[in-house]
Amino acid sequence: MLMAIGGRRHPRVIPGFGVTIGFTLAYLGLIVLVPLGALVAKAAELGPGGIWAVATDARVFAALRLSFGASLAAAAINAVFGLLLAWVLVRYRFPGRRLVDALIDLPFALPTAVAGITLATLYAGNGWVGGLFAGDGWLGALFGPDGLKIAYTPLGVVVALVFVGLPFVVRTVQPVLADFDAESEEAAASLGASRFATFRRVVLPAILPALTTGFAMALARAVGEYGSVIFIAGNIPMVSEIAPLLIVTRLEEYNYAGASAVATVMLAVAFVLLFAINLLQRLDRAQAS
Amino acid sequence: MIANGISRRRFGGFVLGAATLLAVPGARAAAGPTVIQNVSYDPTREFYRAYNALFAERHAAGGGAALDIRMSHGGSGKQARSVIDGLEADVVTLALASDIDAIADHGLIAEDWQSRLPDNSAPYTSTIVFLVRKGNPKGIASWDDLTRDGVEVVTPNPKTSGGARWNYLAAWAHVVAGGGGAADARAFLARLFGNVPVLDTGARGATTTFVQRGIGDVLLAWENEAFLALKELGPGDFEIVVPALSILAEPPVAVVDKVVEARGTRALAEAYLRGLYTPEAQALAAENYYRPRLPEVAARYADAFPDVKRVTIDDPMFGGWRKTQAEHFGEGGVFDQIYRPR
Structure with a gap:
């Protein structure tokens, strides 16, 4: 045995592989796997049939659809505008740039409940922004006589999720853009590529992995978000009720297994989504090389 | 001002120290x-x-x-x-x-x-009352007015808020005390919750939605919460309407x-x-x-609290908290059925 292990040993540049992998697995197990395992174990009390019944219940399904739909929409919006922000911050020098740079992280620092209450105040029919979109506001007229309701509708959920997810895309794309050589762009331009072609063929492939990572992180954060959404969502079952609220509702009923079941379903869907994003990234990298 | 600030801080430290001392088991046993x-x-x-x-x-x-x-x-x-x-x-x-x-x-x-x-x-005890906007523009006087078309009712979610359970039960009591059966009460509550634009998770949240955000025509609230909202948030902007019949909370x-x-x-x-x-x-x-x-x-204090007939939770129409909780607010209970898609 000992011989066999010794025989397979290759010298490594950085020593201590055994210790570090042991530590990594133990740490990951303690911080991630144990709580998640406990969650799944609690849900397992219902049996696979019970969990399936929870997942396919019309109200749970509507809540899951809203949670994941709004999260995907918010992450997509953040991917576009986060990229734009990162671009501006890296490529241009303007007064107040550092200030704007620091502002990006604020959604991280703010307690989510504060964010939610502030957004609800702004986007309610009598708030600054909500008033503009109300039936008698000057932007609301574009949306018919009743205007556009933002707070207390699924749209409000997306607004809150865009807010909390913004830093992820900016912060993942920013360093890659900063490292990216402007010379490659110049080369492309001198070879006759249009601006759009330069962006699509030269810049985008370089930042795509970072952009996808930012998108995935913004998505993951949005799916689990409770504090900021709850104040602006309206929480009407089948319409504007998010899945985390259903979990809290079950807890209020002392139904721990039911709460865990909804959480497990969310976890499974989120895992599949994140795994798929990861897979896409790898395919993309394989194609590139 | 400065001296005051310091002494207050010292006092805070003293209280903290005292509390620590008191928490020592030996010291506690003596006193x-x-x-x-x-x-x-x-x-x-x-x-x-x-x-x-x-x-x-x-x-x-x-x-x-x-x-x-x-x-x-x-x-x-x-x-x-x-x-x-x-x-x-x-x-x-x-x-x-x-x-x-x-x-x-x-x-x-x-x-x-x-x-x-x-x-x-x-x-x-307390009861459930209506808080309406100044001048009661929608003319809300009784529970029946809450189910009218075009009236928006704000209440928290009975599943997550204790106070909202009393709201729900008071509406139920109104129908049954008026001679209706359980099916009538269900239909009435379905209409009432059809008029609810926002279901907050707690009583304070619902008060904020109604008072600060300007959502809805009437807030179903604890009597004490309604008085407090009146006093703290907007005297003169709101009025309390006490229905003829409510619930004894x-x-x-x-x-x-x-x-x-x-x-x-x-x-x-x-x-x-x-x-x-x-x-x-x-x-x-x-x-x-x-x-x-x-x-x-x-x-x-009779002047402060208007007369209202109050049904108790032990009334035969409810049969006590344990039964009511399971029947109305449990998973798949009457309240969940209101929101079941038809």
Whole structure:
């Protein structure tokens, strides 16, 4: 045995592989796997049939659809505008740039409940922004006589999720853009590529992995978000009720297994989504090389 | 100003030091227990602040040691869960008997808790009233008006808010007391909740939605919460409408047996709860917009609280909290069915 292990040993540049992998697995197990395992174990009390019944219940399904739909929409919006922000911050020098740079992280620092209450105040029919979109506001007229309701509708959920997810895309794309050589762009331009072609063929492939990572992180954060959404969502079952609220509702009923079941379903869907994003990234990298 | 600031900080440090000292078991044994933890729900903040001062003063006047009465406030159901999960509460003062029942089900409180104190262990009561905008533009006077087309009703979600369960039950009582059957009551509540544009998770959240965000024509609220909103948020902007019939909300109190036995605080905790039934405490409750139980105190504050016929949870139409909780608010219960897609 000992011989066999010794025989397979290759010298490594950085020593201590055994210790570090042991530590990594133990740490990951303690911080991630144990709580998640406990969650799944609690849900397992219902049996696979019970969990399936929870997942396919019309109200749970509507809540899951809203949670994941709004999260995907918010992450997509953040991917576009986060990229734009990162671009501006890296490529241009303007007064107040550092200030704007620091502002990006604020959604991280703010307690989510504060964010939610502030957004609800702004986007309610009598708030600054909500008033503009109300039936008698000057932007609301574009949306018919009743205007556009933002707070207390699924749209409000997306607004809150865009807010909390913004830093992820900016912060993942920013360093890659900063490292990216402007010379490659110049080369492309001198070879006759249009601006759009330069962006699509030269810049985008370089930042795509970072952009996808930012998108995935913004998505993951949005799916689990409770504090900021709850104040602006309206929480009407089948319409504007998010899945985390259903979990809290079950807890209020002392139904721990039911709460865990909804959480497990969310976890499974989120895992599949994140795994798929990861897979896409790898395919993309394989194609590139 | 500066001297004042420093002395206040020093005082804070002193209190902290004193509390640490008092927490040393030896010191406590000499003077008897001095710390009690009261786990309560949201709108009782102002009332218990006043009552704790009264009780501590009385205790000191009777030769007792200085007391440190600690409060914890939050949604009633969440608070009950914290106690079940190990929050060391000597007494619980919650919104619903079913929340204390849940604690009793976990063996922390004796099953017969509700008969240990007078009046179903509820030293003060409340009811559900309507808060409407100034001048009552939609002319809301009774429960029937809430189901009219074009009337927007704000109430928290009965699944997550104790107060909202009373809202729901008061509407139910209105239909049944008027001669309707259970099917009529269901249809009425389905129409009523069809008029609800926002379901907040708690009573304070619903008040904010109605008062600050300008959503809805009428807020279903605890009477004490409605008075408080009137006083703190907008005197002159809102009016209270008391329906002819409502529900008798009995927020109950109980000693947590397992905790007081472990900590040796039973006598003190029981005295704390019995003290709620004294005339002085009853007057404090009335000052904080809870309806007092003692007839002589109630008579003194009769002007503040309009007459309203109040159905109790033990009425045959409900059959007590345990039955009501399972039937109406349990998973798949009557309330869930209202929102079932047809």
